[in-house]
Amino acid sequence: xxxxxxxxxxxxxxxxxxxxxxxxxxxxxxxxxxxxxxxxxxxxxxxxxxxxxxxxxxxxxxxxxxxxxxxxxxxxxxxxxxxxxxxxxxxxxxxxxxxxxxxxxxxxxxxxxxxxxxxxxxxxxxxxxxxxxxxxxxxxxxxxxxxxxxxxxxxxxxxxxxxxxxxxxxxxxxxxxxxxxxxxxxxxxxxxxxxxxxxxxxxxxxxxxxxxxxxxxxxxxxxxxxxxxxxxxxxxxxxxxxxxxxxxxxxxxxxxxxxxxxxxxxxxxxxxxxxxxxxxxxxxxxxxxxxxxxxxxxxxxxxxxxxxxxxxxxxxxxxxxxxxxxxxxxxxxxxxxxxxxxxxxxxxxxxxxxxxxxxxxxxxxxxxxxxxxxxxxxxxxxxxxxxx
Amino acid sequence: xxxxxxxxxxxxxxxxxxxxxxxxxxxxxxxxxxxxxxxxxxxxxxxxxxxxxxxxxxxxxxxxxxxxxxxxxxxxxxxxxxxxxxxxxxxxxxxxxxxxxxxxxxxxxxxxxxxxxxxxxxxxxxxxxxxxxxxxxxxxxxxxxxxxxxxxxxxxxxxxxxxxxxxxxxxxxxxxxxxxxxxxxxxxxxxxxxxxxxxxxxxxxxxxxxxxxxxxxxxxxxxxxxxxxxxxxxxxxxxxxxxxxxxxxxxxxxxxxxxxxxxxxxxxxxxxxxxxxxxxxxxxxxxxxxxxxxxxxxxxxxxxxxxxxxxxxxxxxxxxx
Numbered sequence: 001x002x003x004x005x006x007x008x009x010x011x012x013x014x015x016x017x018x019x020x021x022x023x024x025x026x027x028x029x030x031x032x033x034x035x036x037x038x039x040x041x042x043x044x045x046x047x048x049x050x051x052x053x054x055x056x057x058x059x060x061x062x063x064x065x066x067x068x069x070x071x072x073x074x075x076x077x078x079x080x081x082x083x084x085x086x087x088x089x090x091x092x093x094x095x096x097x098x099x100x101x102x103x104x105x106x107x108x109x110x111x112x113x114x115x116x117x118x119x120x121x122x123x124x125x126x127x128x129x130x131x132x133x134x135x136x137x138x139x140x141x142x143x144x145x146x147x148x149x150x151x152x153x154x155x156x157x158x159x160x161x162x163x164x165x166x167x168x169x170x171x172x173x174x175x176x177x178x179x180x181x182x183x184x185x186x187x188x189x190x191x192x193x194x195x196x197x198x199x200x201x202x203x204x205x206x207x208x209x210x211x212x213x214x215x216x217x218x219x220x221x222x223x224x225x226x227x228x229x230x231x232x233x234x235x236x237x238x239x240x241x242x243x244x245x246x247x248x249x250x251x252x253x254x255x256x257x258x259x260x261x262x263x264x265x266x267x268x269x270x271x272x273x274x275x276x277x278x279x280x281x282x283x284x285x286x287x288x289x290x291x292x293x294x295x296x297x298x299x300x301x302x303x304x305x306x307x308x309x310x311x312x313x314x315x316x317x318x319x320x321x322x323x324x325x326x327x328x329x330x331x332x333x334x335x336x337x338x339x340x341x342x343x344x345x346x347x348x349x350x351x352x353x354x355x356x357x358x359x360x361x362x363x364x365x366x367x368x369x370x371x372x373x374x375x376x377x378x379x380x381x382x383x384x385x386x387x388x
Numbered sequence: 389x390x391x392x393x394x395x396x397x398x399x400x401x402x403x404x405x406x407x408x409x410x411x412x413x414x415x416x417x418x419x420x421x422x423x424x425x426x427x428x429x430x431x432x433x434x435x436x437x438x439x440x441x442x443x444x445x446x447x448x449x450x451x452x453x454x455x456x457x458x459x460x461x462x463x464x465x466x467x468x469x470x471x472x473x474x475x476x477x478x479x480x481x482x483x484x485x486x487x488x489x490x491x492x493x494x495x496x497x498x499x500x501x502x503x504x505x506x507x508x509x510x511x512x513x514x515x516x517x518x519x520x521x522x523x524x525x526x527x528x529x530x531x532x533x534x535x536x537x538x539x540x541x542x543x544x545x546x547x548x549x550x551x552x553x554x555x556x557x558x559x560x561x562x563x564x565x566x567x568x569x570x571x572x573x574x575x576x577x578x579x580x581x582x583x584x585x586x587x588x589x590x591x592x593x594x595x596x597x598x599x600x601x602x603x604x605x606x607x608x609x610x611x612x613x614x615x616x617x618x619x620x621x622x623x624x625x626x627x628x629x630x631x632x633x634x635x636x637x638x639x640x641x642x643x644x645x646x647x648x649x650x651x652x653x654x655x656x657x658x659x660x661x662x663x664x665x666x667x668x669x670x671x672x673x674x675x676x677x678x679x680x681x682x683x684x685x686x687x688x689x690x691x692x693x694x695x696x697x698x699x700x701x702x703x704x705x706x707x708x709x
Contacts (some may be wrong), residue, residue: 021489023480023483023484024479024480024483026479050483050486050487052479052480052481052483053480054475054520055478055520056475056516056520057512057513057515057516057519060468060469060472060512060513060518061469061471061472061475061512061513061516061517061695064465064466064469064472064473064476065472065476065479066438066476067465067473067474067476067477068463068465068472068473068474068475068480069474069477069479070476071463071473071477071480072438072480072481072484073478073479073480073484073489073490073514074480074483074484076476080649090466090468091465091466091469094465094466098465108530118431129684139407144509159582187696191475193489197609198476199437199490200461200462200463200481201438201461201481201490201495202435202437202438202460202495203491204461204462205458205459205460206460206461206462207456207458207462207463208462208463208464209447209449209464209465210445210447210451210452210453210454210464211448211451211452211453211461212453213452213453216453216454223705293535305453325484338402344423
């Protein structure tokens with residue numbers, strides 16, 4: 001039976017990974033995700049998990065080893081942050097093109113430079129279009145749940161794609177929270193052993209990762225694109241099954257006092273919980289504020305977004321990364337392109353906040369709501385709170 | 389003293405596996421030494437093998453989708469990571485076997501790559517995989533430049549070779565340095581079996597692959613692979629060039645078993661003149677007599693280092709006591 005625990009979220013994520021019985025884990029140290037692989041190596045050392053743990057010499061090799069192990073039919077896991085993800089970068093797009101499930105926890109951290117170990121989403125945004133399913137946890141409980149769900153989704157025969165489980169560096173990785181941890185029996189029931197489509201073995205010879213000339217490259221990309229589109233259905237099914245088994249509901253976009261809101265804000269990750277406090281404050285003042293929490297970034301829940309903003313006058317899109325030279329920031333770019341075809345659209349403002357771990361307070365969110373209520377913003381996007 | 393690895397020196401032509409695991413019809417150049425070496429490697433390894441391949445000629449020429457020349461399970465992921473991918477495959481096979489999810493038998497993982505993928509961009513992954521002690525073989529097929537992308541200089545390019553990124557010219561002799569000594573680097577990793585080899589000595593090469601396969605741990609083979617296209621020599625000179633590289637002392641064939649060096653192809657007392665090797669190759673055509681002397685000096689230094697090690701090295705098991 002599930003058990004209530006109090007634990008650092010990174011360690012809880014590791015416990016959740018262990019419940020999924022991974023066969024191979026390869027990871028390289030980088031703050032702030034490191035407690036996840038550290039704790040996993042501890043679990044292996046204690047004999048609680050039968051798994052090959054590879055303390056590899058780089059993130060590039062971590063993802064490479066995971067790709068090879070996944071190719072051999074193993075259930076694999078890795079975790080990283082920031083520069084580690086960028087160092088893996090060469091391999092990141094190859095994994096989905098080979099249709100190999102690899103589950104990765106990203107302890108989201110700002111990318112250099114300047115070097116900064118604190119939280120924002122610039123790491124994952126750098127690889128957002130490469131064919132990985134990408135989910136964002138807002139708290140410890142969601143981290144645990146999404147880790148377990150990720151294996152089921154990524155390994156599903158209709159998907160076979162790698163999955164990022166994003167959890168904010170420090171704000172989540174290093175925070176101790178009360179969470180409910182499923183037990184082994186429940187997870188075994190939810191997540192049977194992986195059944196690979198093909199595996200590297202002399203009894204069933206395959207060539208993986210072959211050369212794609214121009215006559216096939218198009219089709220290879222289309223295949224990943226189709227898998228990504230199809231994954232939405234699987235994700236929803238898996239979330240339904242999860243809700244039925246564990247009683248916790250997941251949707252691509254979760255609303256908070258959003259139904260009757262005049263001004264709606266959308267966030268990803270842990271910062272949304274601060275924004276909720278701002279919504280509560282504003283509601284006390286009679287200001288109809290509401291919040292959307294985008295849980296599923298890839299595949300982007302296009303229709304859910306259209307539905308969620310219907311009738312809203314003003315929509316604030318929160319970004320945690322800059323898109324240098326772009327028209328707006330990355331999440332807002334998605335939102336604007338989705339709503340372009342809609343006959344009635346809200347006024348959209350785009351606030352880039354909390355870069356490199358900069359604190360964002362309840363008052364800051366309240367200011368953003370109030371500013372947005374005044375009408376069309378002066379600029380397409382703002383880096384909020386920049387000192388002069 | 390009995391070696392740590394079974395002796396395969398009795399390897400005879402009739403014992404060579406008739407099965408072809410690396411099929412004909414691949415698109416490698418005429419006279420490609422690397423394709424030949426891979427075919428021999430596969431025969432020495434046999435069926436229970438998984439191959440991981442770095443990006444390079446062998447991946448490009450053998451696997452344009454939907455075709456493949458590989459009749460062994462094969463995976464290619466990227467350029468620098470063949471060894472890392474191999475370490476992942478090896479770990480997966482080990483744990484899946486332990487958990488009873490695959491058949492209970494030994495399957496050897498063999499990671500291969502060219503000199504660019506191994507001496508240069510992939511050296512970190514090789515260092516990691518060898519140092520961690522995975523039960524796998526790494527074989528570098530060294531044709532002494534980035535041939536797949538068009539003969540660019542690598543750290544395996546010998547002195548004086550003209551390449552497209554260090555061409556010979558009025559102010560340039562071509563490449564200015566001698567090859568990196570990968571075998572030595574691997575010995576320093578305490579890899580229990582390290583060898584140099586060449587396809588022009590097929591039984592010596594296959595013996596070494598067989599020995600490497602027997603090691604319960606990492607093994608490394610540096611195989612010189614003649615590239616007529618990049619060396620600018622006739623394609624029918626492939627085997628001859630490999631022989632000359634050995635007979636001139638430029639590429640001696642030896643093995644290092646448990647730290648102890650041994651020449652596997654006996655060297656003549658009087659080495660063949662280096663000119664015999666240099667002259668037929670367009671990449672060395674420009675070398676003047678004084679530059680050939682520099683080449684000779686560099687090659688002899690390396691050769692004599694090997695001779696010294698053969699004379700003085702002791703096996704690690706000997707040295708422990």
